Amino acid sequence: MIKQETLAQVSAFPGWVVGISCSQALVYRCWAMNTDLNVFSDGEFYDTSSAAMAAGRRFVEQSLR
Numbered sequence: 001m002i003k004q005e006t007l008a009q010v011s012a013f014p015g016w017v018v019g020i021s022c023s024q025a026l027v028y029r030c031w032a033m034n035t036d037l038n039v040f041s042d043g044e045f046y047d048t049s050s051a052a053m054a055a056g057r058r059f060v061e062q063s064l065r
Contacts (some may be wrong), residue, residue, distance in 0.1 A: 016032055017021065017033045028045070030056035
């Protein structure tokens with residue numbers, strides 16, 4: 001059975017798009033896509049979309065260093 005998730009939030013950063021998806025269990029996951037269309041996820045689950053977005057933002061900031 002495929003688990004369905006909905007897109008909860010999207011933010012753009014230079015060279016990156018960070019997205020937050022929400023599962024039916026109301027937990028959130030972050031993912032980031034770069035200009036090469038590679039998609040990355042930390043595999044973690046977050047209680048809020050804000051916490052998930054903060055994790056995605058940290059990933060992008062570290063990648064830009």
